[in-house]
Amino acid sequence: MELILEVIKGLWENSGLAALTWQNIVMLCVAFTFLYLGIRRKFEPLVLVPIAFGMLLANLPGADVMRDVTGGFLGSMGQEAVEGAMWYESGILRILYVGVKSSIFPCLIFLGVGAMTDFGPLLSNPVSLILGAAAQLGIYVAFLIAVLLGFDPAEAASIAIIGGADGPTSIFTAMKLAPHLVAPIALAAYSYMALIPIIQPPIMKALTTEKERKVKMEQLRKVSKTEKILFPIVVLVLVAFILPSAVPLLGMLMLGNLLRECGVTDRLSDTAQNALMNTVTILLGVCVGATANGEDFIQLRTLGIVALGLVAFICSTAGGVLIGKLLYLITGGKINPLIGAAGVSAVPMAARVAQNEGKKYNPTNFLLMHAMGPNVAGVIGSAVAAGFLLIMFS
């Protein structure tokens, strides 16, 4: 009888249930909610499902998928080294997390994004760039609030970049300026990007009139092949001359785009936008989600960062829409201010939201191509903003 009791006791002590904390339970609930939103409500499932599953894996007690036996060599904060243990004995996601910490994944994602991006709408309507710039407003508002809350300048800059709504850029900047904040920043950035269909529409509605939302935009100018080939090369050189710190991200973005547009590297372009992009998306999503371990994540400071990220996101959307309204007035009603919200760079989610919102008020409206202009301008804008912050605080 005593043996049976000892066995039961041993089983209980080694079970996941015994190690379960209330923080794990909260994070598991968040993971289930994200899975529901991704699978059932189809909110950016390609991003949200891997993140949610990573979160689920990291909060299963005893699974140790993010265990770091190297004492920080693999990027953990506060985990002690296990004497004699080799790096490959760490948790599987901790090893993969090196791709996040080294900025390899963010740069590869930019390569894929570049290969998937058609800069045609931007080239045919250069005013899109102004909307893309305006939608970086949230970065600077969040920066100021973070400074007021007592974060040091480098931390404030890392948190603020969430307002660019660009996961790879957020990770890249945080890694350079405040590596200890990468986990909450990456999670906030990717989660908000996935939740764009929930966050943006109320702001867009609140800041525009029904008349503005119904505006049908004119057909875009036809862009030649040569322009599309020249664009990535010239823009990269131009930005590099002004902000060299933005080159790793912009360089990969423009390389991907050149592979797409030059017409002689179809196989490379295909790999960049499909196989490579999908692989890196899975790895990055799961690793980012796995950083949300309950014990580390549910802290006032971390939750503050997540809240600041939301403020940044909202202000960026508002900035884009407000400049969109200004352009609506200047052009005599030719620009639909809804496309300004797409300037937050999350490609193509933000453009899709602008399309859906426009269609709600005018079913014959087709804003997608017009919104893609500010959307891709936002990618360049957030990389430029990150470059500026890196130059200031590195």
Next chain:
Amino acid sequence: MQLLGIYQHLYGDAPMTVGRGLLIAAAGFLIVFVVLGAIALFIKGMGAIFDAAAKKKKAAPAAAAQATEGPVTASPAAPTGPALPANESAGTLTLTDVTEEEAALIMAIVSDRSGIPLNRLQFNSIRLLEDEA
């Protein structure tokens, strides 16, 4: 050349004040506008050059044809009927096994490829063809 760490270069380890924060935020926002504005100007200039080149290219064969065939008295075939306002469409469109979204996409592509604005195009029907293979 030291490019990074301008803040530390200027203020050392002094804490960030709200005034400095405001200044940096304003400068950062301005830089984004300046860089993206410069790209917009470049695109505008490049577009103008390419449009002018395309016009020249189009005009050259037309001029050659005019030189060989003599003066043309009749005006070139103009689109029939006046263009509608940009936000209006005419007639009815029959969709067979095609969703409204797909139809909108097809119309946008036809307009884009043909270079004819949507308010000068009329679609009567869009039908999904069965794959015969």
